[in-house]
Amino acid sequence: MSLTVVGSIAFDSVRTPFGERERMLGGSAVHFALAASFFTEVRVVGPVGDDFTDEHVAVLAERGVITDDIERVPGGETFFWRGHYEYDMNVAHTDETELNVFGGFEPKLSEESRSAEMLFLGNIQPQLQREVRASCDGPRFAALDSMNLWIENDREALIAAIGEVDCVVLNDAEVRMLTDQPNLARAARQLMEMGPRVVVAKQGEYGAALFTESGFFAIPGYPLEDVRDPTGAGDSFAGGFLGYLDGCDRADGAAVDESALRQAMAYGSALASFNVEDFGTDRVRRLTPDEIEERLQDFRRMTQFDVAPAEAK
Amino acid sequence: MSLTVVGSIAFDSVRTPFGERERMLGGSAVHFALAASFFTEVRVVGPVGDDFTDEHVAVLAERGVITDDIERVPGGETFFWRGHYEYDMNVAHTDETELNVFGGFEPKLSEESRSAEMLFLGNIQPQLQREVRASCDGPRFAALDSMNLWIENDREALIAAIGEVDCVVLNDAEVRMLTDQPNLARAARQLMEMGPRVVVAKQGEYGAALFTESGFFAIPGYPLEDVRDPTGAGDSFAGGFLGYLDGCDRADGAAVDESALRQAMAYGSALASFNVEDFGTDRVRRLTPDEIEERLQDFRRMTQFDVAPAEAK
Numbered sequence: 001m002s003l004t005v006v007g008s009i010a011f012d013s014v015r016t017p018f019g020e021r022e023r024m025l026g027g028s029a030v031h032f033a034l035a036a037s038f039f040t041e042v043r044v045v046g047p048v049g050d051d052f053t054d055e056h057v058a059v060l061a062e063r064g065v066i067t068d069d070i071e072r073v074p075g076g077e078t079f080f081w082r083g084h085y086e087y088d089m090n091v092a093h094t095d096e097t098e099l100n101v102f103g104g105f106e107p108k109l110s111e112e113s114r115s116a117e118m119l120f121l122g123n124i125q126p127q128l129q130r131e132v133r134a135s136c137d138g139p140r141f142a143a144l145d146s147m148n149l150w151i152e153n154d155r156e157a158l159i160a161a162i163g164e165v166d167c168v169v170l171n172d173a174e175v176r177m178l179t180d181q182p183n184l185a186r187a188a189r190q191l192m193e194m195g196p197r198v199v200v201a202k203q204g205e206y207g208a209a210l211f212t213e214s215g216f217f218a219i220p221g222y223p224l225e226d227v228r229d230p231t232g233a234g235d236s237f238a239g240g241f242l243g244y245l246d247g248c249d250r251a252d253g254a255a256v257d258e259s260a261l262r263q264a265m266a267y268g269s270a271l272a273s274f275n276v277e278d279f280g281t282d283r284v285r286r287l288t289p290d291e292i293e294e295r296l297q298d299f300r301r302m303t304q305f306d307v308a309p310a311e312a313k
Numbered sequence: 314m315s316l317t318v319v320g321s322i323a324f325d326s327v328r329t330p331f332g333e334r335e336r337m338l339g340g341s342a343v344h345f346a347l348a349a350s351f352f353t354e355v356r357v358v359g360p361v362g363d364d365f366t367d368e369h370v371a372v373l374a375e376r377g378v379i380t381d382d383i384e385r386v387p388g389g390e391t392f393f394w395r396g397h398y399e400y401d402m403n404v405a406h407t408d409e410t411e412l413n414v415f416g417g418f419e420p421k422l423s424e425e426s427r428s429a430e431m432l433f434l435g436n437i438q439p440q441l442q443r444e445v446r447a448s449c450d451g452p453r454f455a456a457l458d459s460m461n462l463w464i465e466n467d468r469e470a471l472i473a474a475i476g477e478v479d480c481v482v483l484n485d486a487e488v489r490m491l492t493d494q495p496n497l498a499r500a501a502r503q504l505m506e507m508g509p510r511v512v513v514a515k516q517g518e519y520g521a522a523l524f525t526e527s528g529f530f531a532i533p534g535y536p537l538e539d540v541r542d543p544t545g546a547g548d549s550f551a552g553g554f555l556g557y558l559d560g561c562d563r564a565d566g567a568a569v570d571e572s573a574l575r576q577a578m579a580y581g582s583a584l585a586s587f588n589v590e591d592f593g594t595d596r597v598r599r600l601t602p603d604e605i606e607e608r609l610q611d612f613r614r615m616t617q618f619d620v621a622p623a624e625a626k
Contacts, residue, residue: 088495185536206519220531223498262618305575
């Protein structure tokens, strides 16, 4: 039971209709790790600058995340993102991006990180994802995320990286873009033909869809009335999803099966829904396991229906 | 057990990446009625011109739909729509609209249509919807559809019409537009404050969401790889939904309850998914009750997950 995530560690300045915050701890690896920490032991691999203090390390450490592989780049500054959301919170507007130390990131994994049972390759250059994947000692399950930038500019390397993992976790628009196929079911099948046996298509407020050889599963978004800051929702989903898959590992080391994948979709959705209830990492930091289980029950109630005796005439 | 639908009867000329068809039988009332006909007795109220032949009547009659209230306007022509879909079938492009007899439509309901137990006010002028509603003898359950045109140009009458029905069935974008509220859960609550106790938000390929006083339910879209013609999907959904609600009526005349509403969401989704598998009404015309029940089982399988013993730590 151990999960390594490689990705960005960032400071985010975010404005939404609910307020504005400066330089909150964020980044894909951070949101992922905090979400996953409720289910398993997580190691974070990513670069930070001198502006990353003990206080920031503590946010991760308090949730039991292992921070030994956070790489401090002397004289550098941490990745910075500034963005805002208008009245329609489904669309993020980027105002400023400073890659800083993330621009020259060359992941260095400790022995412990390399030997984790599960590996999540966050949204970094596909070639780096491949190198990290190759350096690991055959995790039981490896997954990756990506983005439109790499689909447009580094497609070949991305397709190679996808061929080397068990699972992709992408936005549905990215699944379509990558395959040049607007029909999601067809697009997902094409991705599976590239190698992965599991395709997860995140659909924002509409929820998420799971494609495997044995079938299709979908879970709706949680109908929140107050979304305060959508930043990190996708990473929290991935963290809940992979974290649960690793944490629910049966004593007999059973393979990741359909039933576990579906439960993981629900846990991922739950973590994503909590993440957006407050700015940055605030909500997940004060989240409790009981709240997660309650939300799982909510997701069950939201999706249940009886099949009546045949009524059609 | 009887359901009256008031709406458009049309000829549709449609081009999609899968082919092109001229002057197929269509219109909201037609797609609605055919879908509902699998569950209950349906009466169609709508205007047609001299170009509407016995052959067209037969399409409805073959499915048991009662066509007595189809109004023939001598010398007139039937509503005509020409449109096409590009590679991304989620967006309809309108090339031509000829309202013809539909432009001067003044619904005239027979005694039988007025006394139906359920009433669906298809997408017509809100003031006409109000008049039809007022002329009926208190149906057990009345629902309406609408569109952006009326939301923009006839908002006040539409809000009055909404206040006089039990249920609205709208696209999620229309729910947001009508309330000027991008958050769907809030928007749905605002609609319920206008009168209806049930709000159904159709979400296209993402499925549909149900808001009631007692909770939230969502069902995903069926993951079809071949969508040949999306025209009429929303009307087929509404027909399956209302048709099932009417048809499943308990002998004791029980109110439309949460359990029945959820099942109706699944039947609506099933009918919509069949409708888009072929051009116009072709697929629904050859549909069988067994196929519907099989698809219901598919929807169950697509949405089921176990809740595991508490794993969070």
